[in-house]
Amino acid sequence: MNLTRRTFFKVAGVTGAGLVATPNEARAATVAAPGGAAMLVDTTRCAGCRACEAACAEANDLGPPAEVSSLEIRRSTDQRTFTVVNAYQPPDGGDARFIKTQCNHCVDPSCASACLVKALEKTAAGPVVYHPDRCMGCRYCMVACPFDAPKYEYDRAIPYVRKCEFCADRQARGEAPACASVCPTGALQFGTRAELLEEARTRIYQNPDTYVHDIYGEHEVGGTSWLYLADVPFDRLGLPDDVGTRRYPELTWPFLSAVPLVLTLWPPFLMGLYAFTRTREQSEASMHEGAAPAETETHHD
Amino acid sequence: MTNTSERAIAPQAWVTDKLLMGLSLETYLRRLVTPFNLVAAGILAVGLPLIVYRFAYGLGAVTNLSQATPWGLWIGFDVLAGVSLAAGGYVLASTVYLFGLKQYYPVLRPAVLTGFLGYFFVVVGLMVDLGQPWRIPYPVFYSWGVTSVMFLVAWHVFLYLTVQFLEFCPAVFEWLECRGLRRWAVRLTIGATVFGVVLSTLHQSALGALFLLAPTKLHPLWYSPFIPVYFFVSSIAAGLSMVIVESMLSHRIFHDQFEPERSVDLDGITLGLGKAASVVLFTYFFLKLLGLADGARWDLLATPYGWWYLVEMLGLVLLPCLLFAFGVRHRRVTLVRYTAVLAVVGIVVNRLNVAMVALNWDHPDRYVPSWMEIATTITIITLGVLTFRWIVNRMPVLRSGPAFAEDH
Numbered sequence: 257m258n259l260t261r262r263t264f265f266k267v268a269g270v271t272g273a274g275l276v277a278t279p280n281e282a283r284a285a286t287v288a289a290p291g292g293a294a295m296l297v298d299t300t301r302c303a304g305c306r307a308c309e310a311a312c313a314e315a316n317d318l319g320p321p322a323e324v325s326s327l328e329i330r331r332s333t334d335q336r337t338f339t340v341v342n343a344y345q346p347p348d349g350g351d352a353r354f355i356k357t358q359c360n361h362c363v364d365p366s367c368a369s370a371c372l373v374k375a376l377e378k379t380a381a382g383p384v385v386y387h388p389d390r391c392m393g394c395r396y397c398m399v400a401c402p403f404d405a406p407k408y409e410y411d412r413a414i415p416y417v418r419k420c421e422f423c424a425d426r427q428a429r430g431e432a433p434a435c436a437s438v439c440p441t442g443a444l445q446f447g448t449r450a451e452l453l454e455e456a457r458t459r460i461y462q463n464p465d466t467y468v469h470d471i472y473g474e475h476e477v478g479g480t481s482w483l484y485l486a487d488v489p490f491d492r493l494g495l496p497d498d499v500g501t502r503r504y505p506e507l508t509w510p511f512l513s514a515v516p517l518v519l520t521l522w523p524p525f526l527m528g529l530y531a532f533t534r535t536r537e538q539s540e541a542s543m544h545e546g547a548a549p550a551e552t553e554t555h556h557d
Numbered sequence: 558m559t560n561t562s563e564r565a566i567a568p569q570a571w572v573t574d575k576l577l578m579g580l581s582l583e584t585y586l587r588r589l590v591t592p593f594n595l596v597a598a599g600i601l602a603v604g605l606p607l608i609v610y611r612f613a614y615g616l617g618a619v620t621n622l623s624q625a626t627p628w629g630l631w632i633g634f635d636v637l638a639g640v641s642l643a644a645g646g647y648v649l650a651s652t653v654y655l656f657g658l659k660q661y662y663p664v665l666r667p668a669v670l671t672g673f674l675g676y677f678f679v680v681v682g683l684m685v686d687l688g689q690p691w692r693i694p695y696p697v698f699y700s701w702g703v704t705s706v707m708f709l710v711a712w713h714v715f716l717y718l719t720v721q722f723l724e725f726c727p728a729v730f731e732w733l734e735c736r737g738l739r740r741w742a743v744r745l746t747i748g749a750t751v752f753g754v755v756l757s758t759l760h761q762s763a764l765g766a767l768f769l770l771a772p773t774k775l776h777p778l779w780y781s782p783f784i785p786v787y788f789f790v791s792s793i794a795a796g797l798s799m800v801i802v803e804s805m806l807s808h809r810i811f812h813d814q815f816e817p818e819r820s821v822d823l824d825g826i827t828l829g830l831g832k833a834a835s836v837v838l839f840t841y842f843f844l845k846l847l848g849l850a851d852g853a854r855w856d857l858l859a860t861p862y863g864w865w866y867l868v869e870m871l872g873l874v875l876l877p878c879l880l881f882a883f884g885v886r887h888r889r890v891t892l893v894r895y896t897a898v899l900a901v902v903g904i905v906v907n908r909l910n911v912a913m914v915a916l917n918w919d920h921p922d923r924y925v926p927s928w929m930e931i932a933t934t935i936t937i938i939t940l941g942v943l944t945f946r947w948i949v950n951r952m953p954v955l956r957s958g959p960a961f962a963e964d965h
Contacts, residue, residue, distance in 0.1 A: 334624055366770050372708035373692075373700040390700045393688020395627035396707050399916075400770035407624050408688065410617030415688040498773045508706050511766040511785050515709060515759060522755045526655055530747060533657030 292363075292382030293427055294449035294481040295436060296456055297356055299493060300466060302443035304341055304354035308435035312339045312358075315423060315434035330494075333358060335407040338420040339435060344493050353486070355493040356435070356444070358420040359384060359405035360473060361481035363449075366504030370400035375417070382449070382481050383422035391417055402477060402499040422481070449481055456485055478503030575732065578950055597939050604936025607929050608685055616688065619929045626917055626924035633912030634934055635682025637764055638905045639675055640714075641788070644796030645803070646672020646721055647757040650750045661829065663821045666728055666954045667807055668800045670945065673721035676714060678941040685933060706766045713760035720753045731958035732951055762789040768911055776915035778857055778866045781848040784911075790841045795904040797834040798877075801827055801897035807955055810946075814955040824890045831893035834900060835881035842874050862918060869910060873903030 309321040318336050331340045339358035346353065361384045368376040368384060375391035378384050393415060397406045409415035423433035431437065436446040445452065453474060460467045472484035477499050484490065491497040577585040611619040622629050649668035652658050684690035696702065696711040723745050730739035765788030768775050781787070804823060808815065815821065849855070857863045877900040884892035913924060949955055 332624070369704045370707065370770055372696045372702040372705040372711055374702040375700075390692075390695060391689065392692035392695050393690075394707060395688070396705070396767065396770075398624070398627035399767075399774070402773050404625065408622075408627060409615070410620070410622060411615050413613060413615050415615060496773060500772070504770055505704060507769045507772065508704075508766055510782070511706065511762070511769065512704070512709070518759055519755060522758060523751055526651070526751045526754055530655050530751070533655065537657055 292380065292449055292481060293422065294361075294382060294447060294452045294483060295422075295433070296445040296447070296452040297482060297484045298443050298445070298459065299353055299355050299484060299486045301441045302341070302354040302356065303441050304343055304352070305440065306341050307438045307440060308356055308444065309337070309339055309341060311434040311438040312420070313337070315426065333405070333407060333419070335409045335411075335418040338418070342494060344488075346488060346492070353488060353493060355484070355486075355495070357403075357494070358435075358482070359422070360403050361420075361422050362477050362504070363479035363481065364477075364503040364505055366400040366402060366477070367397035367406055369505035369508065370396045372396070376406075379424065381424070381427060383424040383427065385421050385424050386417055386419065388416045393417075400504065402496060402504065449479075449483075452483055456483055459485060475501040477501070478506075575951065597943060600932075600936055600939045604932050604939070607933050608936070611685060611929075611933070616686075619927065619933070621924055621927045621930065623922055623924065625920050625922050628912055628916070629924055630909075630913065630926035630930045630934055631682055631686040633909045634905070635686070635937060636679055637908035637912050639679040639682060640761065640764060641792040641795040641904050641908060642799050642901065643672045643675025643679065644757065644761060644792040645800040646675075646724070646796070647750075647753045648793055648796035649800055650724060651754050654747060654750045655754070658829075660822070661826055663823070664800055664804050664826055664830075666725075667803055667949070668796075669721060669724050670728070670948060670954055671799065671803050672796075673718070673725050674941050674945055674948075676718050676721060678937050678944075680714065680718065681940070682934070682937050685937070706763050706769070709763045710760050710767070713756045713763065717753060717756040717760065720749050720756065723749045724753065728952045728954055728958070731953050757792070758789060761792040762786065764788050765911070768916075771916065774917055774920075775911065776857075776862050776866075776918040777852055777854045778849070778862060779911055779915040781852060783844065783848045783851070786844060787841065787848070790837065790844060791904050791907060794834050794837040794841060794900060797830050797837065798897040798900040798904070801830050801834070801894055802901055805894045805897075807949070811949055811955055814949065827890050827893055828885050828888060831881045831896065832885045834897065835878050835885065838874055838878035838881065838900065842870065842878060845870060845874070862915065865910070865914070869903065869906055873899065873906055877903060 306321065313319060313321050316338055318338065321337065322331070324331070330342055331337075333340055339356055341354050341356045343352040343354050361382060362378070365376070365378050365384050368374075368378050370376075372394065373390045373392055375387045376384060376397055377387065393408075395406075395408055395417075397417060398404070398408060406417045406419045408417055423431075423435075426433060432446040436444040445455065447455070453471065456471045456474075460469055460471075466487050468486050468489060470490070472486070472490045472495050473480035473482055478501065484493075484495065486493055489497075573579060573581070580588065607619060616622055620629055620631075645668040649661060649665045652661050653665050680693075684693060687693065692699075696708050697715055702708045723742065726742035727739050727746075730736075730742055762785035765784040765786075768780065768784055769782070772780055804827065808823060858867060877896050880896040880899070881893060883889070884896055913926075917924070
C-alpha cells in the first residue's frame with residue numbers, strides 16, 4: 257500500500273509538472289505587442305484588379321492564380337491560394353464592392369492557442385506564422401479559426417497546413433508584404449496596428465457619409481492585425497458578424513484553469529474514498545471472523 | 558519454478574500452449590475457418606488496402622473531408638465515440654477498488670481490457686486521420702503547445718493507455734505464469750486506478766472542451782460552455798452501458814470461458830450497472846436541460862436541427878434513462894441489456910452530432926463520409942474485436958486466473 261501510494265504521487269508529480277505549471281507563462285507569450293505589423297484594407301478604394309492575388313502567388317511560389325472573373329464566382333482561399341478578392345453586388349443595384357480576404361492575423365489567435373505542438377505562432381512582429389516542421393496534421397486549427405484561414409493539403413501524401421503568413425520573411429527584411437507592395441489604388445496600406453487604427457479613424461472622421469463608422473478587426477475576436485474599412489455593412493462583404501469581441505483563447509481558458517484543480521483535488525479525494533472503503537472492509541471482515549484483520553498484504557484484484 | 562525450466566526446454570510446447578490454445582497448428586488453423594472469421598477476413602481484405610491507399614495518396618483520395626470540414630467520421634466516431642465507449646475501464650475500476658463494490662469484480666477485467674483496446678484502437682484510428690501520424694509523439698516529446706486543449710488530450714491518452722496496460726498486466730502475467738511480475742503489477746492497482754480516474758475525468762471532458770473554440774460553427778443547441786461536463790458525465794453512462802453490452806455479448810460468444818463451478822451473478826451485476834446508468838443518464842439529461850435554459854435558444858427547437866436535438870435528448874437519453882429505471886425496478890434483465898444498447902447508440906449519436914452533424918451546420922458544403930471512410934472505420938472496429946477475442950481466448954479475462962492468483 258505504501259509503495260502504491262508513493263508510486264502514485266511520483267507519477268502525479270511528473271505529469272503535474274508538465275500540465276499544471278506551464279500554461280500561464282505560455283499564454284502571456286502568445287499575445288502580441290500593440291505596435292505589431294498590420295494592414296488596413298479600405299474596400300472603398302479596391303478596384304478588384306487582383307494584382308494582390310498574383311503578387312501573393314508569386315511571393316509564396318503558389319503557381320498562377322485562377323483565371324476566373326472575380327465578379328462571377330465567390331471564391332475562398334485554399335491550400336494554393338492564400339488570398340482572394342471577391343465581388344459583392346449591393347442588393348439595391350449600384351457599383352460592386354471588392355474585398356480581399358486572407359488570414360486576419362488575430363492579436364490573440366485561436367489557431368495558435370489550439371495547436372498542441374506550437375506549429376502556429378503569433379510573433380511579436382505581428383504575423384501568425386506556421387512551423388511546418390512541427391505540424392502533425394490534426395487540423396484543430398482549422399476547426400478553431402473563426403475565419404477559416406488555415407487550409408490543408410488533402411491532396412498530398414505528406415500534407416501541411418497552408419495559409420497567408422503576412423509575408424513574415426519579407427517583413428523581416430524590411431519590405432512590405434507582396435500584396436501591399438503591388439496594390440495600385442492604395443486599398444492596402446501596410447503599417448503598425450496603432451498607426452493604422454489612427455489612419456482608419458481619420459478617414460471615417462473626414463468622410464463620415466462614405467464609411468460605416470466602424471473598423472472591422474479593431475475589436476473582433478479581441479482584435480486582428482488586418483483591419484477593414486467599408487461603405488456597406490461588413491457582413492454584406494462576407495466578413496462574419498458573429499465572431500464577437502472576445503479573444504478566442506478565453507473560451508477554453510476556464511476549462512484549462514480547472515485542470516490543475518482536478519489534478520490536485522481528485523487524487524486525495526479518491527485516496528480518501530479508498531481508505532474509507534478499506535477500513536470498512538477490514539472491520540466487516542473482523543466482525544465476521546471474530547478476529548483481528550489479517551496482517552498480510554491485501555491483493556487488489 | 559518448474560514452469561520456467563520447462564519453457565526453456567520446450568519452446569514448441571509453449572507456443573502450442575500459449576498461442577494455439579493447446580491445439581496443434583493444423584487443428585488450430587482449421588478451427589479458424591468460421592463464418593465470423595470469413596466475414597472479418599473480407600472486411601480486412603477491403604479495409605487494410607484502403608489504409609495503405611490513404612497513406613500513399615493522401616487524405617483527399619479516401620475521405621470527403623474539405624477545407625470547410627477538416628474533421629469527419631474518423632474523428633467523430635473512431636476518436637470521440639471510441640473514447641467515450643472505452644470509459645468502462647475507469648468506471649468499473651473505481652467501482653470495484655475505490656468504492657469497494659467487489660460484487661462487480663467478474664466484469665472488471667473485461668471492462669479494463671475493453672477500455673485498453675478501445676483506447677489503443679482510438680489511437681490507431683487517429684493515426685489514420687492525422688496528416689503526419691509519424692509525428693504523434695511530438696506533443697509529448699518535442700514541442701509543447703500547452704495552451705491547447707488538444708495538448709491535454711494527447712498527454713492524457715498517452716498516459717492513460719500506459720495506465721490501462723498496467724491495470725491489465727496481472728492478466729497477462731497470469732497467462733505467462735510470471736508470479737513475481739504479477740505481484741508487482743497487482744501492487745500498482747490502487748495507484749493506477751486513482752491516476753486513471755484523474756486522467757479520464759480530464760480527457761473525457763477535454764474532448765468536449767475542444768469544441769469551445771467553435772462557437773460560430775457548432776449549432777447553438779449543442780454548443781455550450783458546459784460541453785466538457787456533458788462529455789465527462791455522458792462518458793460514465795457510456796462506460797456503464799458498454800460493460801452491460803459487452804458482458805451480454807461475451808456470455809453468448811465465449812460461454813466456454815465461464816466455469817460452471819464459479820457462479821457469477823451476471824443478472825445482479827447487470828441490474829446494478831443499469832441502476833447506476835439510469836442515475837447518471839438522469840444527471841446528464843438534467844445538466845443538458847440546464848445548458849439549454851442557459852443558452853436560451855428555445856426558438857431553435859422548432860427547426861429541423863431542433864427536432865434532431867429532441868430525438869437525441871428524449872429518445873436517446875431520457876428514454877434509456879427511464880427504461881433502465883423501469884427495468885431495474887421490475888428486475889427485467891433483458892430489458893436492461895437492450896436499454897444499454899440504446900444508451901450506447903445515444904452517446905455515439907451525441908458525439909457524431911457534435912463532431913459532424915451540428916458542426917458547420919449553416920455551411921453550404923455539407924460533409925457526408927465516403928464509403929472508404931466508413932469501410933476504414935469498420936476495419937478498425939473489426940481489428941479491435943479480433944484482438945479482444947484473441948486475448949480473451951488465451952488470458953484469464955472472463956475465466957478466473959491460475960491458482961496462484963487466488964491466494965489471498
